[in-house]
Amino acid sequence: MLKNVIIGQYVPGRSFVHSLDPRSKLITIFLFMIFIFISRDPFVLSSAVLLTAAAFLTAGIPFKFFWKGIRIILIIVVLTFTLHLFMTQEGMVLLDLGWITIYSGGLIEGGLIALRLFLLIILATMLTLTTTPVDLTDGMERLMKPLKRVKVPTHELALMMSIALRFIPTLLEETQKIVKAQTARGASFSQGSLWKRVNALIPVLIPLFVSSFKRAEDLAIAMEARGYAGGEGRTKFRQLSWRTRDTMIVSFLLLFGVFSIITRIS
Template identity: 65%
Template sequence: MFDNVIIGQYVPRDSVIHKMDPRAKLLVLLIFIVFLFTSRHPVVLAFAVVLTGTAFLLSKIPVRYFIKGMRFIAILIFFTFLLHLFMTREGTIVVEWSWLTIYSGGLIEGSFIALRLFLLILMASLLTLTTTPIDLTDGMEMLMKPLKIVRVPTHELALMMSIALRFIPTLLGETSKIVKAQMARGANFSKGSLWTRLKSLIPILIPLFVQSFKRAEDLAIAMEARGYGGGEGRTKFRLLSWRKMDSLAVGLFIVFAMLTVVFRFV
């Protein structure tokens, strides 16, 4: 299950999305996150689906690879849908059987929330799947550059966020190895009461924390051995270049943001 998580992984491809400036991709994702949940109008959601679908097709990410990575996320989305389906008591009754009563409002609200979550996760996954950790760090640092006026360490913050994203697949892989090792020694994580299952996680969490701290220490030693001393006075080997495609992408998502504001008051 942990091997199928795709957030934080990079898939090299010769696509339009891969060649985009990381600043443009970060701006697009930021606009999308902020305005996706602003309006629930069908036109806005349809436009969001078109934008997300187009971005996915242009990225040339294999569909099977993405579907395999979405299995775990799909469980969370489905659980969210069921939560709204059974908890929302608005609209007309669609299904009424024994203790089960489903309202049209719950069906609509659950569908909207599930669709929004899916689109949001898809766009966030495309960012890491099509952007190298180095480009992601440079893009974050450039976007946060105005914060240097108030002495915010933008380079260090961007580096920390990039490393955190990069180590998500690594930590999940370590967790999977520890779980398999414990199961080979007779551990059972699926039987017993809730308290028993929680206690059974201790043999997983302790080695995971130890490995995480050791990996962090090794990374710090490696960076110091290579002369890393923060972002002050550092130069760039590769300079970011803004292209017409980047302006077009940001412009389309600005149109999406304007649509959400307009239909919010319709």
């Protein structure tokens, strides 16, 4: 199942979402995240669902490929919903079994948080699928450029985030290889008590950490051999281009945000 995780991968394409400037994508997701967490209005949240669906359709990503990739991440959404369902004790009692009580407030809060988290997972996954790691790094660096005035190493921060995203599929592939090797040696990851399953993961985690540190060291040596010395004075072969479509997308999200704030106040 780990091989299906798609966060950090890039799918080449010529769709409308692919052609957007990475800065506009990052700004759009950031604004979208703020606005859907501000508003509790059903119409605003329904509009957010439609906007996410429209973005997915225009991205041209195969649904089966996308669904296989986010299924494992949906465990977080289900867990979040369950925690709010059982821990929020507000509103009318919907179910009382003595040892467990479910309230209407827990159902509503759990549904809202799960929906918001689900939409953000979809958009964040689409960001990496439709944006190359290089463009994503450049976009983050440009957006953080004002922080250079207070001596924040924006280039290094953007590079670290980009490398982290890039190595997610690699680490998952490495984990799958280790799991298969341990299974061939007789290890079991799906049988026995919870404690036994946790102990079975130790032979996986140790070689995974060793492999990760070795890979990081090899990457650092390769960067030093190529003369990398930070972002100061570096030029770029590919220049980002902010177009009219990017302005329209960000402006539309701002209008959506204003409407969300108005519904929150009223």
